Amino acid sequence: MMKITLTLTFFLLLSISAFTQSSTSQIPITEVFSANGKFSLKSFSYDDEFPTTRGKSIVYKGDKKVYEINRSFDVYTFGQYFLTISNDGSTIAYLANATYSDDGFKNVVIYKNGKRVQAYTTKEFSSCNPDVERCQLFYNNSAIVVDNQQSKPGFPVFKTGTTAEEKFLNQQYVMNDQDTIYCVDSKKIVTVYDLKKCEIVKKVPFESVYQKLKDLKPAIPKTDFFEYAYKYIPDFVILKTQKNLALEMEEKIGLKYVGINTPDFFDYKIYRITLAGYLNKNGNFEIDTLSCPKDIDEDKIRKIMTANIFDASFLSEKTEKQYFKFFSGGFRNPVDSLAKQELLVEKEAQKKERVRRLTLDSINHIYIPVNLNDCFLQLDKILKPIDKETIKNYKSSGEMLGLHHGLGMWIRNNWGLWGGSRLQVYFGQRGFSEPDGVSGIILDGYYDWIKGETSGGAKFEQKYPVKN
Numbered sequence: 001m002m003k004i005t006l007t008l009t010f011f012l013l014l015s016i017s018a019f020t021q022s023s024t025s026q027i028p029i030t031e032v033f034s035a036n037g038k039f040s041l042k043s044f045s046y047d048d049e050f051p052t053t054r055g056k057s058i059v060y061k062g063d064k065k066v067y068e069i070n071r072s073f074d075v076y077t078f079g080q081y082f083l084t085i086s087n088d089g090s091t092i093a094y095l096a097n098a099t100y101s102d103d104g105f106k107n108v109v110i111y112k113n114g115k116r117v118q119a120y121t122t123k124e125f126s127s128c129n130p131d132v133e134r135c136q137l138f139y140n141n142s143a144i145v146v147d148n149q150q151s152k153p154g155f156p157v158f159k160t161g162t163t164a165e166e167k168f169l170n171q172q173y174v175m176n177d178q179d180t181i182y183c184v185d186s187k188k189i190v191t192v193y194d195l196k197k198c199e200i201v202k203k204v205p206f207e208s209v210y211q212k213l214k215d216l217k218p219a220i221p222k223t224d225f226f227e228y229a230y231k232y233i234p235d236f237v238i239l240k241t242q243k244n245l246a247l248e249m250e251e252k253i254g255l256k257y258v259g260i261n262t263p264d265f266f267d268y269k270i271y272r273i274t275l276a277g278y279l280n281k282n283g284n285f286e287i288d289t290l291s292c293p294k295d296i297d298e299d300k301i302r303k304i305m306t307a308n309i310f311d312a313s314f315l316s317e318k319t320e321k322q323y324f325k326f327f328s329g330g331f332r333n334p335v336d337s338l339a340k341q342e343l344l345v346e347k348e349a350q351k352k353e354r355v356r357r358l359t360l361d362s363i364n365h366i367y368i369p370v371n372l373n374d375c376f377l378q379l380d381k382i383l384k385p386i387d388k389e390t391i392k393n394y395k396s397s398g399e400m401l402g403l404h405h406g407l408g409m410w411i412r413n414n415w416g417l418w419g420g421s422r423l424q425v426y427f428g429q430r431g432f433s434e435p436d437g438v439s440g441i442i443l444d445g446y447y448d449w450i451k452g453e454t455s456g457g458a459k460f461e462q463k464y465p466v467k468n
Contacts, residue, residue, distance in 0.1 A: 007329040023048045026225040029318065030075045031082050033219070035178050038062070045072040046278060048228040051081070053102040054278075054323050059089050067114050071102075075221050080138045082183075083221060084176040086195040091393075092311070093181055093195060097122075097137050109136050110198055118198055127189035127203050131384050139173040139184040139206075141166055165210055173219055175239035182213060226318035231327045233258075233275055237311040239283055241415060245310070252300050256332035256339075262408075268332040269342030271295050275305070276325035283309040288323070296331065354420040361422070366414050368421045373457025375423070375442045376449040381405075388450060399449040401440075408439040430464040 028050070030043045037455070040060045047054040055072025057067055066089055073094045075081045082095040092111040099105040099121070108125045110118035122128050128135030145166050150157035158167055174183040181193040184206050192201040213467075234246035234257065241248070246257040258265050273296060277288040285305045292298040304355050315322055333339040357363060360371075369375040380388070394400065417435035427438045445456045 012142075022050055024050060024076075025228045025230075027228050027316075027319070027322075028074055028076060029224040029226065030073065030083065031222040032075075032085060034085050034087045034089065035176055035219075038087065039066070039085055041085040041092060043071070043073045043075070043081070044082070044319065045074055046319065046321055048230075050074045050076060051096055051098065051100055051102075057092075059085065059092075061089055066407070069111060069114050071334075073163050075223065080140070080173075082138075082174040083180065083196075084219065086179050091179075091195045091198065093176075093193070095137065095181075095183060112198060122185075124186040125193075125200070126183065126191050127187050128185050130386070134386065136186045137183065139169050139186055139188060141170055144168055158297055164214070165206070168210070168214055169206070172213075172216065175213065175216055176219060177213065179215055182209060224318070226316035229314045229316060229322060231314065231324065232326050233278055233324050234327060234329055236279070236285075239309045239311050245308075248308070249301065249331070252304055253296055253331065254334070255296065256334040257329060258332050259329040262329075265329070267343070268336070268339035269330055269346050270330035272330035273301060275301070275327045275328055276323070277305070278321045278323055279310060279312055279315065280321035281312050281315055283312045285310060286321075289325075298315040357416060358425050363416055363419075363421060364414075368415055369423050370444045371423075371457060372442065372445060372460050373424055375411075376446050376454075376457065379442075379446050380450070391447060391450055394447065397444045400447050401445040403443055404436070404440070408436075408443060411439045411442055412436070429466045430461075431467060432464075 005242065013123045027045050027048060028043075029045070033042055034038045038061060041057060042060065043055065043057040045052060045055040051074040053071035055074075057069045057073055059067050059069075067194070068094075073083045073092070075083050080097040082093075084093050085091065090113050094111075095108050097107065099107055105121070106119040107122045108115055108118075108120040122130060123139045126135075126137055128137065144301050145158050145162040147159050156170060158170070160301045169184060170187075173183065176182075176195070179195040181191075182202075183193065185191070188206045189203055190206050190209055191203050193199070195199050222228075228463060234244065234249075236245040237243070238245065238248060246259075250257050255271065258268065258270060271293045273293070274289055274291045275287070277290075278286040280286070285308075287302065287305055287453060290298065290302060290305075292301055333342060361368060367378065369378050382389075382405070391400070391456060412418060413434045415421060417427075417438050419422050424433075424435075424438075427433070427441070432438050432441065441460070445460065448456050
């Protein structure tokens with residue numbers, strides 16, 4: 001069974017994911033074909049995150065390799081993604097509802113002869129403007145037209161009265177008709193894109209092109225999967241010595257390795273490294289990211305990773321390499337008493353940093369409100385018009401509870417309610433020290449403020465004066 005774990009790495013402030021990546025134990029190998037059937041594009045992913053560019057893609061003419069691109073184009077049957085290639089094999093279009101950093105937070109990317117030549121956000125490519133309306137790149141009517149109780153995966157049963165147009169759109173909201181892409185957004189407007197010229201031709205109502213498109217058959221990608229091999233990097237085994245990587249590092253850097261799940265992990269000062277990269281079937285490790293604290297010689301770590309051959313027999317036969325990014329645990333001074341003393345020094349430094357933060361007007365380049373009314377003013381600057389309109393339409397402040405894990409989390413993390421800030425001091429002086437509760441006060445107050453009750457901040461201070 002496929003293991004899927006959803007992780008939202010970036011939130012729009014109302015809990016709507018603009019930047020969404022997930023992880024899965026089943027890694028895709030995707031193949032799509034040009035409309036004339038002469039060319040194909042095969043994409044291999046190396047990472048358990050999706051969507052991601054960590055992988056490679058190969059364009060073929062028949063069985064002959066034409067060129068290769070150093071990235072993957074992830075397509076999953078459970079997500080809204082679209083991948084296609086032109087009839088001459090030169091142009092690739094990749095469309096996705098979600099955005100992520102690898103593609104510069106763009107929803108549509110176009111490659112020509114192996115190089116990226118165009119990229120669009122949903123706002124740029126479609127008729128949607130997410131700043132002022134709830135709108136997506138792809139039309140999705142499943143919640144309206146599909147009878148979920150009668151349907152089976154891949155075989156929808158439509159509700160009585162569903163029109164032929166809506167049935168068509170349920171299966172084909174984006175398509176390639178002989179190098180012309182038709183992408184239907186959630187407003188039922190079609191963006192017509194020319195793959196040959198790499199340009200948007202026009203944007204028209206779906207009804208105006210339905211007769212032309214209604215007989216098109218869905219271009220279903222061929223998708224295979226391989227099982228992601230989960231292993232922490234310190235557990236890699238060096239083939240020559242049959243020694244765990246963690247032990248090899250211990251000997252070379254003169255520090256003791258401490259596993260993250262060991263009882264003494266929190267008893268000592270731990271020096272942690274960041275290490276990620278690709279392990280190939282030959283046992284070679286290609287470093288993608290490496291950073292070490294000043295107490296660990298980065299050159300020694302780099303040499304260990306590049307000079308050794310590791311046991312790669314646990315990798316799937318279907319992939320040539322796999323991306324690893326989890327270096328669990330860390331290193332400490334091998335002398336217990338010194339390691340404990342280093343921890344005390346670290347904690348004292350953390351206390352001083354916390355005190356310093358309490359007077360700052362900005363932390364990590366984010367302005368920290370000075371009081372509750374200032375919170376309302378800042379939220380009004382931060383939120384998009386559509387977000388503010390959504391809050392205005394709430395029937396009561398109780399609906400603000402739905403923002404606890406979106407906007408509320410952003411407030412807690414960025415306004416220093418956990419790590420210390422002048423705003424935390426402001427609420428603490430009035431008897432409110434729990435971050436979740438404080439963010440709730442801010443959200444409830446903003447609901448009243450945006451509804452026109454602008455004296456909420458003053459009333460709060462009057463009701464909860466500073467405690468001596």
